[in-house]
Amino acid sequence: MPTRFAGPLVLLRELRETMAATLGAQARLDRIVDLIAQNMQADVCSFYVLRDDGALELFATHGLKSEAVHTTSLRSGEGLVGLIAAGAQPLNLANAPAHPAFAHRPETGEDPYTSFLGVPVLRAGQTLGVLVVQARDRGAFQNDETEALLTVATLLAEMISTAEFDNLVSTGSDIDLRRARTFEGAGFAEGVALGTVVLHDPRVVVTNFVAEDIGAEKTRLDEAIRTLRLSIDTMFSTRDIKAGSEHHEILESYRMFANDRGWVRRLDEAVDQGLTAEAAVERVQNDTRARMLRQADPYIRGLHDLDDLANRLLRVLTGDPGVFQARELGEDTVLVARNLGPAELLEYDRDRLRAIVIEEGGPTSHVAIVARSLGLVAVGQAQNITAMCESGDDIIVDGSSGRVHLRPPPGVQATYIEKMRISARRQEHFAAQRDASAVTKDGVEITLLHNSGLLADLPALKETGAAGVGLFRTELQFMIASRLPRMKEQTELYAQALDTVGDKPITFRLLDIGGDKVVPFLRSTAEENPAMGWRSLRLAFDRLALMRTQVRALLQASGGRPLSILVPMITEVSEFAQARVIIQKEVAWLKKIGGTAPQSISIGAMIEVPSILFELDRLMPLADFVSIGSNDLVQFLTAADRANPRVSKRYDAIGLPRLRAMHLVVSAARAHDVPLTMCGELAGRPIEALALMAIGIDRLSMAASSIGPVKELIVAARLAPIRERVLKALKDTEDPTGMRELLISLAQAQNLPL
Ligand code: PEP
Numbered sequence: 001m002p003t004r005f006a007g008p009l010v011l012l013r014e015l016r017e018t019m020a021a022t023l024g025a026q027a028r029l030d031r032i033v034d035l036i037a038q039n040m041q042a043d044v045c046s047f048y049v050l051r052d053d054g055a056l057e058l059f060a061t062h063g064l065k066s067e068a069v070h071t072t073s074l075r076s077g078e079g080l081v082g083l084i085a086a087g088a089q090p091l092n093l094a095n096a097p098a099h100p101a102f103a104h105r106p107e108t109g110e111d112p113y114t115s116f117l118g119v120p121v122l123r124a125g126q127t128l129g130v131l132v133v134q135a136r137d138r139g140a141f142q143n144d145e146t147e148a149l150l151t152v153a154t155l156l157a158e159m160i161s162t163a164e165f166d167n168l169v170s171t172g173s174d175i176d177l178r179r180a181r182t183f184e185g186a187g188f189a190e191g192v193a194l195g196t197v198v199l200h201d202p203r204v205v206v207t208n209f210v211a212e213d214i215g216a217e218k219t220r221l222d223e224a225i226r227t228l229r230l231s232i233d234t235m236f237s238t239r240d241i242k243a244g245s246e247h248h249e250i251l252e253s254y255r256m257f258a259n260d261r262g263w264v265r266r267l268d269e270a271v272d273q274g275l276t277a278e279a280a281v282e283r284v285q286n287d288t289r290a291r292m293l294r295q296a297d298p299y300i301r302g303l304h305d306l307d308d309l310a311n312r313l314l315r316v317l318t319g320d321p322g323v324f325q326a327r328e329l330g331e332d333t334v335l336v337a338r339n340l341g342p343a344e345l346l347e348y349d350r351d352r353l354r355a356i357v358i359e360e361g362g363p364t365s366h367v368a369i370v371a372r373s374l375g376l377v378a379v380g381q382a383q384n385i386t387a388m389c390e391s392g393d394d395i396i397v398d399g400s401s402g403r404v405h406l407r408p409p410p411g412v413q414a415t416y417i418e419k420m421r422i423s424a425r426r427q428e429h430f431a432a433q434r435d436a437s438a439v440t441k442d443g444v445e446i447t448l449l450h451n452s453g454l455l456a457d458l459p460a461l462k463e464t465g466a467a468g469v470g471l472f473r474t475e476l477q478f479m480i481a482s483r484l485p486r487m488k489e490q491t492e493l494y495a496q497a498l499d500t501v502g503d504k505p506i507t508f509r510l511l512d513i514g515g516d517k518v519v520p521f522l523r524s525t526a527e528e529n530p531a532m533g534w535r536s537l538r539l540a541f542d543r544l545a546l547m548r549t550q551v552r553a554l555l556q557a558s559g560g561r562p563l564s565i566l567v568p569m570i571t572e573v574s575e576f577a578q579a580r581v582i583i584q585k586e587v588a589w590l591k592k593i594g595g596t597a598p599q600s601i602s603i604g605a606m607i608e609v610p611s612i613l614f615e616l617d618r619l620m621p622l623a624d625f626v627s628i629g630s631n632d633l634v635q636f637l638t639a640a641d642r643a644n645p646r647v648s649k650r651y652d653a654i655g656l657p658r659l660r661a662m663h664l665v666v667s668a669a670r671a672h673d674v675p676l677t678m679c680g681e682l683a684g685r686p687i688e689a690l691a692l693m694a695i696g697i698d699r700l701s702m703a704a705s706s707i708g709p710v711k712e713l714i715v716a717a718r719l720a721p722i723r724e725r726v727l728k729a730l731k732d733t734e735d736p737t738g739m740r741e742l743l744i745s746l747a748q749a750q751n752l753p754l
């Protein structure tokens with residue numbers, strides 16, 4: 001049968017005029033469905049919009065009964081329209097009533113139409129609605145008609161995203177696009193925040209959809225693709241990227257997609273349909289996203305790479321730099337990102353940030369640690385949230401449960417406002433406990449300390465009443481800076497830190513750069529396994545000037561006060577001995593030039609690489625104190641990347657083998673009378689803190705926000721029976737009880753606040 005289709009170009013031209021005309025929202029939609037029906041010589045054209053209750057409401061029709069508009073709706077999955085919405089795939093049928101999913105709707109009067117073509121209306125791969133044309137007995141529609149309808153659907157998707165269309169939906173409902181959504185992520189930093197979304201890497205907004213001159217659009221597209229390919233090649237050549245590294249893989253996949261003939265052909269075809277080059281990118285990306293998201297095991301990484309690539313191409317086309325100006329933040333900002341490095345987070349104005357939500361990451365990843373040290377609420381592993389939200393959306397972040405409520409309904413808001421009131425009261429209660437000692441009911445005194453790394457988080461010491469700073473992560477200063485901090489700047493920071501803590505002790509950890517703690521100006525070649533790569537002390541020994549400068553800065557800052565230095569990532573005792581020698585040499589040099597040496601200097605070793613567990617007898621006599629870094633120790637003991645959400649929570653950090661490893665350190669420290677602190681994130685979580693106290697660790701260093709809850713637990717506990725039972729379980733080869741279950745039951749028996 002010859003096609004009667006006038007072609008997409010005429011249709012798009014007419015649609016452009018309709019979009020530009022001054023019409024109300026409903027009149028515009030009515031006009032659009034009329035135009036489509038006329039252009040495709042169809043008897044019916046209907047537009048259904050997905051509502052927040054999952055139903056598909058008829059929003060406009062040409063050919064069906066007009067009374068059905070805004071009164072007829074189909075449940076999700078119901079009828080052919082429901083099928084298209086659920087599958088996000090077009091459906092083209094010669095005999096629609098014969099299809100098993102066909103649902104008869106007498107109120108619409110659609111009986112006599114057998115030819116049916118429906119396409120999903122998509123945005124970021126999510127179904128917003130369905131567009132249908134029907135005709136009396138003319139067989140299936142042509143392929144070019146399907147393409148044309150998909151092109152029009154791209155346009156409709158943008159249209160209904162504008163606020164103008166909000167009021168059309170039948171009373172009591174909302175369109176699905178603005179539906180409240182809940183994400184079940186993982187809590188990275190406790191607390192509740194209510195605020196407004198700012199997307200870290202905002203999507204490029206396409207405003208110009210219909211091409212005026214197809215030839216010109218093709219040229220724009222070709223040039224943009226060429227620029228994109230060149231920019232990827234430049235990234236390969238200007239950065240020293242090692243083959244096989246993750247960075248290399250990403251760039252390879254960019255290159256593969258950018259040169260993929262199928263992708264380029266689809267973009268070309270979309271322009272042929274009458275779309276502008278940028279609308280073509282949006283349309284093709286939408287289809288690809290929809291397809292990938294609906295696979296049984298979506299290949300999220302590939303999806304992210306393709307999203308990035310499409311966004312890059314859109315930026316080339318629109319000239320949108322896409323870089324958010326951190327200074328523009330409004331009050332109560334919640335930063336939403338696919339992933340975020342700790343240094344990127346530090347670029348934002350901390351006074352306006354309340355929370356961060358990311359799609360990836362693990363609870364002990366450094367961005368989570370930095371978020372905690374900034375006092376932010378943080379949730380990770382909130383899958384696909386960046387595609388679902390827009391800057392400006394209302395959002396609630398619950399860092400305790402890991403739940404994120406996007407566009408929360410008033411009821412949920414009210415609940416959270418109440419929750420925040422209760423939590424404020426709890427905070428007041430903790431503040432009132434500030435001066436109480438952290439002593440258990442049976443008289444065991446626990447020293448509570450802060451983890452810190454910024455001057456901004458030091459004043460909290462007064463509010464929590466903690467005994468001092470157990471871990472000051474000096475690398476944070478390097479991560480915020482745009483160039484290597486000079487010795488003078490380092491000295492100033494350390495001196496100010498010492499001034500702020502006053503009489504309380506503070507332990508400075510030597511630079512722990514590397515892994516996910518990227519310092520741009522100290523970029524090394526990309527590594528395949530950065531957590532196990534050239535980081536921390538290894539880097540320091542190879543860049544001795546850097547290490548010496550830092551030690552000098554610390555010595556000068558002390559100005560005759562006591563100084564405590566912690567050496568990270570010790571793998572073998574000889575490394576600790578070497579670090580000590582370097583520090584002592586600097587002390588000798590300072591004395592020689594007549595400088596003021598610290599009143600006393602204690603040098604501690606971090607226990608975070610499993611190898612050192614088997615050399616503790618040699619390490620202890622050399623160390624003035626030791627500190628367990630459970631974040632790395634557990635990561636390496638379990639061979640599970642702390643920043644990889646697929647594995648980071650797979651093994652319980654207080655599972656038997658890990659607790660046994662930590663207990664080895666307790667025994668060795670006792671035998672040599674060396675003070676022991678735990679400064680990993682475990683110390684700040686109540687059940688975990690209880691486990692640590694049970695195995696004999698009595699110095700716990702944690703984020704300031706954890707001091708209150710942990711102290712509350714301590715003062716309520718009788719430790720002796722818990723210790724006895726846990727130590728027995730550690731030795732008992734027969735005991736089948738899991739350590740966590742055991743600790744929970746022991747805590748419950750004493751009614752401890754967890
Ligand atoms: C640790 O590894 O537990 C630790 C305290 O150091 P960081 O988290 O900075 O690696």
Ligand code: MG
Nearest residue numbers: 608629631632
């Ligand atoms: Mg560490």
